[in-house]
Amino acid sequence: MTTDFDYKPLLLVPLLALIALPLTGSASTWLTLTVAGLAMGMIVFVIASGLTLVFGLMDVLNFGHGVFIALGAFVATSVFAAMGTYVEADSFWLNMLALLPAMLVAMAVAGALGYVFERVIVKPVYGQHLKQILITMGGMIIGEELIKVIWGPQQIAMPLPVSLRGAFIFGEAAVEKYRVLAVLVGLLVFLAMVWTLNRTKVGLLIRAGVQDREMVESLGYRIVRLFIGVFVAGSALAGLGGVMWGLYQQTVIPQMGAQVNVLIFIVIIIGGLGSTTGALIGALLVGLMANYTGFLAPKVALFSNIALMVAILLWRPQGVYPVANR
Amino acid sequence: MNTNNLLTLQGVHTHIGAYHILHGVDLHVPANQLTMLLGRNGAGKTTTLRTIMGLWHASQGRITLAGQDITQQHTPDISRSGVAYVPENMGIFADLSVKENMLLAARGARSIDDIDTKRLEWIFDLFPAMKKFWNHPAGKLSGGQKQMLAVSRAIVEPRQLLLIDEPSKGLAPAIIQNMIAAFKALKEAQTTILLVEQNFNFARQLGDSVAVMDDGRVVHSGRMAELAEDEALQSRLLGLSLKAHQ
């Protein structure tokens, strides 16, 4: 019953781009929109990746995911503030000297909070979706308020490092420099996740653990540590996503996590609630769709994500790559 | 009684929530032998196995494995000291394939190639269905095939103690014979087995020693051969005439 890799969903992305080509009218406009959409998709993928991991493997509906995103972004603003000279320096490498630590610190802090979150908030409710929703929302509210206590309620500016400002211009089309970086980071995250999940036993173990925790323990695996590990990884990815998102918006606000919640849930539903490749496809589609409809009919853009999700679910009721029966 | 016990339970009490289920179980499992644990529905056999495995914790009493106290240990650690468990409901990972189920059971293996091929062949011989459905999702197996998978998982790597809860239920007679052969072979290979069974025929063919439970206590223990001889004792401990329905 082994099936070949199902390539059809992969074709959706080029298909959507091709459909949009005649509609946008000019090739340069199309190129600008498409590249921007794909890059946006990559950023969305990074912020959603942690959630797919946590939901796909551990079956935890973490409505509090957003708080890790916000936390990552806020931590990064503090790191940037401390390294202001590097951010404002007109050298790519000096900029990276600020950006990399910002990312790492954000991931570390988000990961650490993830540890606490798992132990205190998620642990008592494994296997109970409804309670997960409530308790993680509670965690999210608390987290958001604590961010306000620490950083204040107002928005904080998070300007791009100098060398990432502006765009590469190809004739009439423009590709923002930052988006190129986003694509690279997104690809890196994607490859790392696919490798870990497919080439190691970790993925299997956690899937088994979700179905029958006792049995996995009876086979001699310390499932508790594994679950913590995955949750921490998921939170750290959210922290990274927060940095990416914050830099993209160039301002951060405490509510930024809550604002992307619906978006990332749509992405992982399209993906099949837990498939990494599915989430990537979902994110790219969402990114492209937002730009195309935004250009062709801005009113419709409001509903484009939801329409996209409904269309996908009509085609595949369990998302593009269904993960297990749950 | 055999002096060399691999596993002993002394006065074990277990509570599930507010219910007091085990009322002081004393049980000795001699090394390298097969011990049958018998008893009516609800006697507490499954609870005993789960308590040994650390899935429920004894509220009182002591459990020792090879001289070590494991009463308060966590399940993974108990398993790592060489105990395999086949639960009553089989504990199959329905979403994973048969192969993946087996891979997880082989704790030392990083991929399926790391599993001893001889042992795998032996399992395929015992349970041909495992080979046939190797890449099948385990949830789609028939009832009996799931049972076979559950037992296969427990024996994919050598262990010092097997705890097996009603392995014969739902199996066709031919497969039951294979399983009996398998347990005999395992015993040869110095494996100690504690087996819960309702099928007395099966029990008689395999058991070296026996313990009978009732109402959360062990009410009889001794050699299997003695119990098999003594029909009066059988009917007192286990209920009505056994012959008619086996």
Next chain:
Amino acid sequence: MFSRILSHDLPRSRWLALMLVGIVLGLAFAPFLFTGVKSINVAAKVLIFISLVVSFDLLLGYTGIVSFAHTMFFGIGAYGLAIALNAMGPTWGAIALGTVSALAISLVLSLVIGLFSLRVRAIFFAMITLAVASAFLTLASQLSDITGGEDGLSFKVPELLTPGFALMEDDWEGPFGAVAFNGRFITYYLLFAVVTGMFLVMLRIVNSPFGRVLQAIRENDFRAEALGYRTVVYRTLSNVLAALFATLAGCLLALWLRYNGPDTSLSFEIMLDILLIVVIGGMGTLYGAILGSTLFLLAQSYLQDLLRLAGSATEGLPLLPALLTPDRWLLWLGLLFVLSVYYFPTGIVGRLRDRARR
């Protein structure tokens, strides 16, 4: 007789019964007991939430369906009344028309949602309803010509229900303060009567053979199907009933507030409040709705006042005042979410009943 009114589904715990009697009496005499504007608003809100939460409990607690679209129906009710009163002026006809058309829209919508999506996996249903609800919210704020957009609609109600209408010339000096027998007083008792009726009807439904099948479906739909119950039919019916009740609750809200807007009846926040109330109270026990709504709304309405006291008491200490300011009340509400899931896994009702059983 009394037991029949409650459909033989009694509180089954002395403490629970006492608390319920206390709350019901409190609500029944609220206009006499609590004469402030704020407290009567809280009492009315408790009533409205009881009816709303009860309808959600049918869905969640009894049928095991997680839907995030419940506020959508609540909003339809509120908008139905608001739009009708806004367009037709403050007449009873407008109230009737608004309510009836809101019910009709909810009926169709819930039927469609039910039939289309109750076949998919539970978690997908939850997510689809989440998306549908957010789309509806967007729609409501976009159609500003009809709905007033983000500003919402302020409207007038029939003379009899306005504060200006007086039954008696002078206020009555009660033992707890002056009571004005005006239109608000009448509106409050109108709410009380309707909500009591809705509660009793719902109690009847969940204790009917139908209600029992819903529980069976929640437990094991596959098995229920094998017994001959068509789960799609039952689920859809439950979805429709819940939607209709929520719509009515929405109408009551609009009638009381004389205002409606997207944030007031459609926001995700309200959805979460409902979920939390159901869980605090106890899923699958309608009495939980009464306890949960009362406790939650009291907490929500008075938490800031409480924090103001706590904040001034801890003045001078490090950090604590920063956490205890009324501005950070949401922090404590979040904590309430977490703690209630921790300490009331079966809700307050479940807890009390367990104790009674010992």
Next chain:
Amino acid sequence: MLETRDLTVRFGGHVAVNAVSCAFAPGTLTAIVGPNGAGKTTYFNLISGQIKVSAGRVALNGQDLTPLGAAARAQAGLGRAFQLTNLFPQLSVRENVRLAVQARAGAGLNLWRIWSDRRDLLEKTDRVLEAVALADKRDALAASLPHGDQRKLEVGILMALEPQVFMFDEPTAGMSVDEVPVILNLIRQLKNDKTKTILLVEHKMDVVRELSDRIIVLHNGELVADGEPETVIASPVVQQAYLGISPEEKEAV
């Protein structure tokens, strides 16, 4: 009269049930035997509508049931007990059975009566609980029953449904020896009612021999033998493929 004609189901490339045609008359108990994975449970699933057929049809009293779902077939008179226990775990034992009684009475869509007012249904529930020896555990949650009692409850639910066709899938597996006769007696009593059709999947040959009027054998999804119990048991397919006794051994026995 229950009939299956050319009943077939494929899972991917695997044919689990292959063109099985068979008729089951009222008043008879037919045992279905075969090795593990032969397709017995799948055959039941096809009849009771848990899975969709790939080809062929199922008919009861001449009425074609193939297009109907599981619920409709249950209403038409097909009752089913499951091999892997399948209950309402968080409801009481009594409520488990009462739901079946209520389904039988067709009262499910009544929104207005109070359930406990239906004394008739409650009394019937209690009678069923007596019959399967669970009366003293009626208030326990189904999930807290030991395995054997869960099997009894499974049978009780089927009894309460009072279908025309009873399908038992290994009813006694995991039941302790002193309980088995209770269930067997129940089945014997059913046999006395000549309007009922009974199908029984069972691996315990003595039970099969004692109860059945007819045995059919499934092997790799195909119907390979059908007839009187003694003849079928003696046939080489059963001896070899099922009981695992090679011809030489048979001599010895």
Next chain:
Amino acid sequence: QSKEIRIAHVYSKTGPLEAYAKQTHVGLMMGLDYATGGTMTVGGKKLVVIEKDDQGKPDLGKSLLAAAYGDDKADIAVGPTASPVALAMLPVAEEYRKILLVEPAVADSITGDKWNKYIFRTGRNSSQDAISNAVALDKPENTIVTLAQDNAFGRDGVKAFREAVKKGKLVHEEYLPAATTDFTAGLQRVVDKLKDVPGRKFVWVVWAGANSPFSKFAELELKKRYNIELATGGNILPAMTAYKQFPGMEGAAYYYFGIPKNPVNEAMVARHYKEFKSPPDFFTAGGFSAAMALVTALKKTNGDAKASALIPAMEGMSFDTPKGKMTFRKEDHQAMQSMYHFKIKADPAFAWGVPELVREIKPEEMNVPIRNKR
């Protein structure tokens, strides 16, 4: 006769607008203190401020205002932060027959078709914002495209702007959802409208919220590529960080602490620096102005806080504010006030782009329509 005048400040102390709301409150308290010379008394009566948190929810604002008037016996109310809340509150003032001084909610309809005679507003309305910007941009050689949030705030602003632009060419109105995160598509549409047009080209932006199009405007290098310039109104300081990327950008602002030159503003800036080590911001000025209006009015009535006394006193009343003199217009009770045409300078000493005054636009120069049907 009570010895107190109770003022209820109903504002979004918590919720998304928390940061704005707090500025208003600081301004209000500072203003009351300043206006009463530190005594907090007018006509021998003590001013008592009661705070109410509407959380940005209209229904809550409505009940809180009722509770303030009813339970807390407030004589006058100030607030709220958000327009929807204000609109829900208007009927309550009428029911209780008490003054509601709106600050800083901007919607035109507050002093327009939803207005009643108990409503006054010190805050600027959308029209004033738009018209002042129009005055700054309205030149014959300018081609303008508007880019606004697709909601009442954005559409109100563009409508007033459209009516005010007389000489320049307004070629397109672009509305984007308020929740837009990726502005590439919207800006691309704007570019398509403007790229082949001669002369100076402006995109006038009406946007509130953290997800603003400003940074995208810079990333896409529209100025360099197509010579398209950005124009917009003032904002709070953290939001003006994004302005730093647009030195030379012009627009018209409601307030920036460095612009107005008058004693009231100097006092406020000094006090704010003293107390918070930072300059007062956009909404602080509003709160301060509201306080000034209240105290001036109460002085006129000699402490009589009843609406019947206050309304005649306030109609047509002029009062000093950090923005100079304001006057409540008789017809719709909107405070007429100066706005400031500015040009952005990137000064390394400040984290934000510094708006430098080009010209003060006096109230008389702006023809702000009266929209209530009185």
